[in-house]
Amino acid sequence: MKILVPVKRVVDYNVRIQVKSDNSGVNLDGVKMSVNPFDEIAVEEALRIKERGEAEEVIAVTIGDSAAQEQLRTVLAMGCDRAILVEAPSDLEPLAVAKTLKALVEKEDAQLVIAGKQAIDDDSGQVAQMLAALLSCAQATFASKIELAGDSAKVTREVDAGLETIEVDLPAVVSADLRLNEPRYVKLPDIMKAKRKPIDTLSLAELGVDGTNQLTVSNWSAPSAREPGIKVEDVAGLVGKLKEKGLL
Amino acid sequence: MTEERDVMEYDVVIVGAGPAGLATAIKLKQLSPDTSVCVLEKASMVGAHSVAGAAIEPGPLDELFPDWRDNPPPVCVDVSKDEFFFMTAKRSIKFPLNPPQMNNHGNYIVSLGAMCAWLGEKAEALEVEIYPGFAAVEALFDDQGAVMGVRVGDMGIDKDGKQKSGYTPGIDIHAKLTILSEGCRGSLSKQLIKHFELDSACDPQTYGIGFKELWQLPQGRVTPGLVQHMFGWPLDNMTYGGASVYHLDNDRVSIVFVVGLDYQDPNLMPFECFQQFKHHPMFEGFFEGGEIVSAGARAINEGGFQSMPKLEMPGAIMVGDAAGMLNMPKLKGIHTAMNSGILAATHYAENKSGEGYHQAFLASSTAKELHAVRNVRPGFRHGMLMGLINAGFETVTGGRTPWTLANHADHSELQKLASYVPPNREYVERTLAPRDRLASQYLAATEHDEDQPVHLKVADTTICSTQCLEEYNNPCTRFCPVGVYEMVEDEEQGGLRLQINASNCVHCKTCDIKDPYQIITWVPPEGGSGPNYQNL
Ligand SMILES: Cc1cc2nc3c(=O)[nH]c(=O)nc-3n(C[C@H](O)[C@H](O)[C@H](O)COP(=O)(O)OP(=O)(O)OC[C@H]3O[C@@H](n4cnc5c(N)ncnc54)[C@H](O)[C@@H]3O)c2cc1C
């Protein structure tokens, strides 16, 4: 069985995002970029499944500009067998991403796709669901546990009320939630070996996908700054302030 | 407990991907492409721990890449003009003539972080193997006691020192030559200087703490290429230091402030000096409405020639600020760091060993440059005025004076509360960002897994709540640029106890230097931890 894991190059979660002064986007100049943390969890899960002997190959794919090869090298160093870069604008919309992945799933004949539940840059959280719909296959989102058994998978999902366990037939698309696992540390010798692993490059056209965006972003703005708090002397002061603000 | 560690073998292992380490690696590969070279860098990416102004002298870049100007580093502006000011609390007095060291004609303003990332790519194109996110934590010795490589830090140890589920032991890297390019107050360099007594014949090293903020300003305020140097207020006569303002393109400006760590006032807070400086009337309306892109702090070496340790030891050598090669009157250490790296690479290519490197360095133009200015910085020991007169004299004589002024260890210069009479600092009420050290730390995008051993080792914390509190009022709570050290109420024993907020640390090394009892030791935390500076 082959597992396909899509990974996205995103601004690192420690970075303080700054909107460009002309509101045309986010400032990426000199900013640290990383593998989307949920995708790293997805990769880790795929590797664990392979290490248990339940899969033969883990293929990582990223859709974006050539700089994203850096993230592919990272997941290759974690242990993915090979990687594919589909060259596309880095702001490709979720539907086009899902269509691209569909083409790849079919090309590679992958039985399982494990994706991150969302990318931390645009927070769309749509790709896994769209991909399952396009493939007409089962989906199990927000997974915190995955157990494979022959042609099906038992997936524990994080839902508002607690945990829900469902069983899906393969092929399936699973999206990874935070508690699914803790990704491994990359070892230095593996980084070196990863430099020699193959990265295939494909274009959207080769996969028959139209990458034209359907939405136009009109404006970017930073959340408005929080006003500084005030200190009150005592309870009476607090009550007074709350009344003043009409909160009591 | 011994455990199996993976071992990797190289001809040369370089610790630290700053300008010194990268210039060494590049030159090595240019001279002898078959040499296998590995570079370790504790930052999560090359350049993410770099802080500098930076106005650079292009000499070493010209030597490495004669046509580098066709593809310059991402931030690179020709210096068009220098200005030099003396500041009082209310006024700024412009000097009609610039001191020659401050003349930047032909130099460039860059971001050191961006330049290191750019150099890193060039090194990788020459097949240098660079590993960001991996810190060297200790030296490895062979049977004869020579350095035979370094050990990379373990990953996945919890705060009590126990192995977590993903525990991954660091590997050992063996090399014919280990090159230390850790920059100012390198942790491994410090160990090895002590181990091999490399500083037995030199003066103590002295340091400064340098702050930097990169600002994005409203249109039309900056003059690209202008470099302004200031000294005086808010520092008092006995505190060495000053500021530099570098005007970049695209409405960006870098502002740098350095405070000599030989300051005497136990209650001085260098961070506050920096923030005060931005409120000088000279900058009225300059920063308002702007935004800080990134902020950081890093110690710099000020000791110069007479504080340089021996550069070689069996199996290893030091280049750049690991050995303190900064030219303080110029506030420039990038070209000297790179030049020393180029020299080290040339020496290795010819001799296949580090032996004789110290002598080769002493004969180099970099050593001559540092020798000529050696008396300028120590001349400020008796105050700003004396310092300036001495600096003028040393400059006119080109450093040919027959004497060498001595340097003194910074931690011993701090005066006790009981005897120190603070000057009137004429501080003003601040309005500009960042409000405090935490707000500034946020702009460093620092990352440390909280569940790891504290990497600031304090040998004896009882001193903190007794002797230090009494004698110096815990200066660590003030000299740390991001407030890592706090004295908090001790609920069990009563009184105060030291709390270390290690995950805020930006790796500046000031605490390791200035703590008056020399009980703080900075060790590398898990690889990839620390600040993620953006274009500093
Ligand atoms: C505020 C400020 C302003 C400055 N302005 C200027 C200027 O305008 N012009 C100029 O020429 N110079 C300037 N300098 C000085 C200049 O930054 C230094 O002289 C120069 O960076 C020294 O280069 P280096 O390679 O020796 O060390 P560094 O640049 O400090 O590089 C050392 C590298 O090693 C890494 N490292 C350290 N220890 C380890 C370890 N154990 N394992 C793995 N990696 C490690 C560090 O993360 C770092 O990346 C300034 C410095 C400061 C602080």
Ligand code: SF4
């Ligand atoms: S703890 Fe020490 S090294 Fe870290 S930021 Fe503070 S002074 Fe600098």
